[in-house]
Amino acid sequence: PRCGGWIIGAALRVLAATCPAGVLFAEREPSRVPGRPGRIYSLWHGRMLYPAYFRRKARASVLISRSRDGEVLSGVLGALGYRTVRGSTSRGGAPALRRLIKTLRAGRDVGMASDGPRGPAWRVQPGIIHLAARTGAPVIPIVFGAARAKTFASWDRFCLPCPFTRVAVVFGRPVRVPPDADEALLEEKRRALEAEMDWTLEAADAAVRK
Numbered sequence: 329p330r331c332g333g334w335i336i337g338a339a340l341r342v343l344a345a346t347c348p349a350g351v352l353f354a355e356r357e358p359s360r361v362p363g364r365p366g367r368i369y370s371l372w373h374g375r376m377l378y379p380a381y382f383r384r385k386a387r388a389s390v391l392i393s394r395s396r397d398g399e400v401l402s403g404v405l406g407a408l409g410y411r412t413v414r415g416s417t418s419r420g421g422a423p424a425l426r427r428l429i430k431t432l433r434a435g436r437d438v439g440m441a442s443d444g445p446r447g448p449a450w451r452v453q454p455g456i457i458h459l460a461a462r463t464g465a466p467v468i469p470i471v472f473g474a475a476r477a478k479t480f481a482s483w484d485r486f487c488l489p490c491p492f493t494r495v496a497v498v499f500g501r502p503v504r505v506p507p508d509a510d511e512a513l514l515e516e517k518r519r520a521l522e523a524e525m526d527w528t529l530e531a532a533d534a535a536v537r538k
Contacts (some may be wrong), residue, residue, distance in 0.1 A: 337407025
């Protein structure tokens with residue numbers, strides 16, 4: 329599966345290169361600060377493709393499940409230059425979390441599907457909020473929309489842009505979680521991130537309809 333993922337990743341890289349993006353609210357993306365934690369990029373599982381291509385030069389680490397689909401996706405992201413951390417909240421969660429914490433504390437970036445790996449779609453799971461609390465890293469929503477795309481009948485409604493179509497990449501407002509947050513505040517921050525991700529998705533889709 330990983331070898332097949334590399335082949336798919338190379339093909340998707342060619343496809344994405346035909347779709348130059350308009351970028352909205354890029355000023356919301358905090359810069360890296362020496363000696364400070366890296367950044368956590370929050371993605372929707374079904375809208376991972378173009379942001380992964382768009383930010384490929386960051387050489388971030390991405391959390392991928394241990395499933396067979398995750399093995400394929402690991403190859404896809406490897407072809408784009410990403411490191412992958414295998415695990416999820418249900419399988420390999422603790423070792424994966426430790427690696428992500430170490431990565432962020434070393435000043436490197438991390439990408440996570442906020443609603444993954446099994447959904448429900450467009451519902452932020454608590455793992456990304458706990459990671460932000462443990463590290464002090466900002467959570468940055470990033471979503472893309474495409475004027476013409478194939479949307480698959482999968483749980484995540486995976487969106488594949490058509491060649492040479494218009495694409496918009498939209499950044500949401502960063503969400504920061506204090507290290508001493510109690511359960512009530514963690515849930516408040518989860519809802520805040522979900523609302524920002526929803527807004528960013530709507531903005532990306534609206535941008536390419538104009």
